[in-house]
Amino acid sequence: MNWHESSLLITGGTGSFGKKFIEIILREYNPKRVVIFSRDELKQHEMRISGFDHDSLRYFIGDVRDVDRLRRAMNGIDIVVHAAALKQVPACEYNPIEAIMTNIVGARNVIDAALDTGVEKVFALSTDKAVNPINLYGATKLCAEKLFVQANSYSGMQGCRFSCARYGNVVGSRGSVIPLFLEQRRTGRVTVTDPRMTRFWLTLEQGVRFVIRCIEHMHGGEVFIPKIPSMNIMDLVQAIAPDCKVDYIGIRPGEKLHEVLLSEDESRHALELDDMYVIRPLYNWWETKNWYEGKPVPEGFRYTSDTNTHWLSVDELRVLAMNFL
Numbered sequence: 001m002n003w004h005e006s007s008l009l010i011t012g013g014t015g016s017f018g019k020k021f022i023e024i025i026l027r028e029y030n031p032k033r034v035v036i037f038s039r040d041e042l043k044q045h046e047m048r049i050s051g052f053d054h055d056s057l058r059y060f061i062g063d064v065r066d067v068d069r070l071r072r073a074m075n076g077i078d079i080v081v082h083a084a085a086l087k088q089v090p091a092c093e094y095n096p097i098e099a100i101m102t103n104i105v106g107a108r109n110v111i112d113a114a115l116d117t118g119v120e121k122v123f124a125l126s127t128d129k130a131v132n133p134i135n136l137y138g139a140t141k142l143c144a145e146k147l148f149v150q151a152n153s154y155s156g157m158q159g160c161r162f163s164c165a166r167y168g169n170v171v172g173s174r175g176s177v178i179p180l181f182l183e184q185r186r187t188g189r190v191t192v193t194d195p196r197m198t199r200f201w202l203t204l205e206q207g208v209r210f211v212i213r214c215i216e217h218m219h220g221g222e223v224f225i226p227k228i229p230s231m232n233i234m235d236l237v238q239a240i241a242p243d244c245k246v247d248y249i250g251i252r253p254g255e256k257l258h259e260v261l262l263s264e265d266e267s268r269h270a271l272e273l274d275d276m277y278v279i280r281p282l283y284n285w286w287e288t289k290n291w292y293e294g295k296p297v298p299e300g301f302r303y304t305s306d307t308n309t310h311w312l313s314v315d316e317l318r319v320l321a322m323n324f325l
Helices: 016-028 041-049 067-073 089-094 096-117 136-150 177-187 204-217 233-240 314-322
Strands: 007-011 033-038 057-061 079-082 121-127 161-167 189-192 198-202 223-226 230-232 245-248 260-262 270-272 276-279
Touching: 007 016, 016 033, 016 204, 033 041, 033 067, 041 057, 067 096, 079 096, 079 204, 089 096, 089 136, 096 121, 096 136, 121 136, 121 204, 136 161, 161 204, 177 189, 177 233, 177 314, 189 233, 198 204, 204 223, 230 233, 233 314, 260 276
Parallel strands: 007 033, 007 079, 033 057, 079 121, 121 161, 161 223, 189 245
Antiparallel strands: 198 230, 223 276, 270 276
């Protein structure tokens, strides 16, 4: 695909992912136009004065709950990256209707607006918490995944294509544990929910480059999962605050000990490539290209943070943490 001739819109464009995506896409791909769609005028202002003032950028105030505003913003857009979401687990539990309105109804609105305005590709961001969800945030993202995958049946053989990426915790994103530990180590004590806890991890730049690659290769209806390393929470403590005392506070409501990116049930429809897994659509009512590359994963395979073959060492975690000092 030719990024230079494409117009892009990113929902939630003032977030951690959005800013890194825009930084890389402008520097390396030089698209014709990039629309930043978000609801916070202050964040847009701060983004603009911090250097995001490229001639190709457009700032649109709007909310994914407002389908009419989305239609207006998507006029002339070729590619949509959907990154807007309510993602804080306790906030979603305390405000469940708000989480549903943004994460599920907002997904529907993005789909409807894209179908109505002739967008070519829509790529949505999901999370490992969408697999076997135990909290509302994960449940809303599971619903959103299903909506985006099956939205291809609305566009048929020739219309807009929809796909998703599902990955784990992003190092240093808002709410990340690294800034928390860096703040806590000043007191000489850090809090850990459970010493057995593991998580998938990747950097913002890795996440952005993965999304760009998937947009280039998507056929429609896939859920793309990168092969990324795991980390143990106690290794992170050793990397950031080795001299601090640790207070064990117990696992929080809605939290898992380990995360899953690919379940055994999904593996029946999954392919393995060198650096990713691709879950093909369970129902394919639209004509799409076959994935000739890749091989089926073994029966009963599951990709989990505690059984991963790739782990970040204490030294590697220390290098990651240095970026936030």
